[in-house]
Amino acid sequence: MVALAASALGACSMMPAYERPVAPVPASLPQTQQSAGPVSAQAGDSAAWADYFADERLRGVIALALDNNRDLRIAALNIERARAQYGIQRADLLPSIAVSGGQSAQRVPGDLNMSGESAISRQYSANLGFASYELDFFGRVRSLEEQALQVYLGTEEARRSAQVSLVAEVANAWLRLAADRERLALARSTLETRQQSVTLVRRSLELGAVSALDLNQAETLLQTARADAARYAALVAQDENALALLVGAAVPAGLQPPALDDSVAAVPVLPADLSSEVLVRRPDVAQAERALMAANASIGAARAAFFPRITLTASAGTASSTLDGLFDAGSGAWSFVPQIRIPIFEAGRLQASLDVAEIQRDINVAQYEKAIQSAFREVADALAERATLAEQLAARQALVQATQRSFELSEARYKGGVDSYLNLLDAQRSLYGAQLELIGTRLSDAVNRVALYKALGGGWR
Structure with a gap:
């Protein structure tokens, strides 16, 4: 009977009505031209990454990370702790x-x-x-219960945010490993080719067909390729270690990428009039809003303390x-x-407590608005880069083709005695540099797709 009476009388609450602040960003996301297929991922869906990333090996690595990553385990345990604390606070209602x-x-x-x-x-x-x-005549206990509830829900959003970040970090680490392995393969192939060139030039020098300068220049390019091969071998080992740390376990060889795959991810096609409201579904933005709602509830508890x-x-x-x-x-x-x-005389303690609660609410409003602005910028930056990557890729591919033809012509002219060996070496150097730059641009393209996934909070549909 006492609990029933308290429930009836507890309808009087001093907690102010919550209103979501107006997002301080443009109403629509920036318009860009994209040429990728649509994605059916749901925002906030734990399986959205499986629909977003196309490579089966990458999906397997991400699944391992979600099972074994220690940071994600900590986030899950924080949820359990917040749930228990909410249960303690809720028990005060009875x-x-x-x-x-x-x-x-x-x-x-x-x-x-x-x-x-x-x-x-x-x-x-x-x-x-x-x-x-x-x-609870004036809703003090209920306000504290609402505050604990929002803190608990905020930890769930923090876990979702940690999962989206982990998926993005694993994908980026996997892509860097793929790109560095491709660079290592190119450096080793170039090293082998230049070793053969040095052997041929040395024989030609013995026959008196070339000068010692040609041999020294060929050996210069050989040692450059040798240093690059050693450097990329170290980078590959470091990439493997970084990926294993993120996954939280050893990554099977069958899930590791041999080279960079152009179809590693599918990018959603964003409508030209897509509203910025999709940003409020990002886990970090939702977490900031939960903190704002908790601060709003604490005002109710501070007000009820006057009664x-x-x-x-x-x-x-x-x-x-x-x-x-x-x-x-x-x-x-x-x-x-x-x-x-x-309460009759508290020396201003109750009013100060209310002032603290209201100021904290204002701080959380500013933090929520900053989270929205940061999310908008991340999406805008990813889309701005996305708009030029296709042109960059086309230009790099055309450059590789042009330098390849230039190398073939220089080689033919050198063998025919028309051109010097120095021009052939320059053509080799230009081709090798263009091939490395193409790998870097392809990596930037794939990393941008991952950045877009993360900026949209794991999806937008």
């Missing part, structure tokens, strides 16, 4: 009922007793009741001077102790 039993014994000396003889008195009791249960607090303590049971008479007829006992606390 009285805590407990059974208690006890005995008290007292010896009174003779000079304090009317009979002049010492006496020992005992009392036994068994009770059922509750202590210090607050009747009287009524607490109840009640119990019912039996009491007797002897243990065997504890449950005899007429041994029933009960107590009912209502208390009211009315």
